[in-house]
Amino acid sequence: MFELHNISLKYREQTVVKDVSLTIREGESVALVGPSGAGKSTLLKHLRSVQATKIAWCPQHAGLVPMLSAYHNIYMGGLSRRSSLYNLANLLRPFAGPKTEIQVLAESVELRDELHRRADELSGGQQQRVAIGRALYQQQAIFIGDEPVSAVDAIQADKILSLISQRHQTIVLALHDTEQALRVCQRIVGLKDGAIVFDLPSAQVTAEQLAALYQA
Numbered sequence: 033m034f035e036l037h038n039i040s041l042k043y044r045e046q047t048v049v050k051d052v053s054l055t056i057r058e059g060e061s062v063a064l065v066g067p068s069g070a071g072k073s074t075l076l077k078h079l080r081s082v083q084a085t086k087i088a089w090c091p092q093h094a095g096l097v098p099m100l101s102a103y104h105n106i107y108m109g110g111l112s113r114r115s116s117l118y119n120l121a122n123l124l125r126p127f128a129g130p131k132t133e134i135q136v137l138a139e140s141v142e143l144r145d146e147l148h149r150r151a152d153e154l155s156g157g158q159q160q161r162v163a164i165g166r167a168l169y170q171q172q173a174i175f176i177g178d179e180p181v182s183a184v185d186a187i188q189a190d191k192i193l194s195l196i197s198q199r200h201q202t203i204v205l206a207l208h209d210t211e212q213a214l215r216v217c218q219r220i221v222g223l224k225d226g227a228i229v230f231d232l233p234s235a236q237v238t239a240e241q242l243a244a245l246y247q248a
């Protein structure tokens with residue numbers, strides 16, 4: 033799925049990911065963990081760019097269209113599967129097919145009454161669940177999520193992450209909550225200052241390794 037060899041990534045003159053090598057195989061679930069600014073988002077964006085057509089993408093900031101309903105924002109995940117004419121007509125009056133699909137999807141991310149409300153009238157957690165719905169509606173094999181459940185309560189977060197796992201062959205997530213990362217992903221990649229500090233099966237990651245990652 034991904035094979036990076038000694039990759040460095042920079043913004044203007046500043047290198048923020050340094051000499052990283054990382055291979056991710058089909059079927060793996062991988063969590064990137066590490067302190068703020070470690071380079072997790074930058075690395076995820078790079079992974080997204082190398083497999084652009086195969087990725088369901090859930091960014092850190094939901095990036096919803098504020099004046100459109102939750103329904104239409106989720107529908108956007110499937111835009112590329114349909115013609116422009118179909119998409120335009122569906123914007124004016126939703127067709128039965130996508131309407132049913134999106135209702136079912138919305139239920140699965142615990143959005144029921146919110147589906148026809150404007151995105152900018154939803155809470156942060158509701159907006160994040162719309163963004164997850166939009167990513168799920170992309171119906172791709174690989175899910176890349178940058179803190180996809182950071183604004184959702186712990187019980188909902190676990191349910192949503194297991195839904196994401198069920199629906200994708202391969203998942204790569206940046207997660208701040210290391211316990212959640214250990215629960216959800218089989219493999220943990222610890223990043224610090226743009227470099228990989230450890231890359232281990234979840235069962236082998238120790239509390240000391242995690243603590244060291246977050247020490248200044």
Ligand SMILES: Nc1ncnc2c1ncn2[C@@H]1O[C@H](COP(=O)(O)OP(=O)(O)OP(=O)(O)O)[C@@H](O)[C@H]1O
Pocket residue numbers: 043048066067068069070071072073074075092206
């Ligand atoms: N668009 C940008 N332009 C310039 N520098 C950036 C940009 N985005 C991120 N950076 C810098 O790159 C470094 C890595 O940022 P990145 O967002 O990848 O970290 P992160 O581990 O995802 O952090 P967080 O957990 O806070 O989201 C940081 O020093 C950040 O300031």
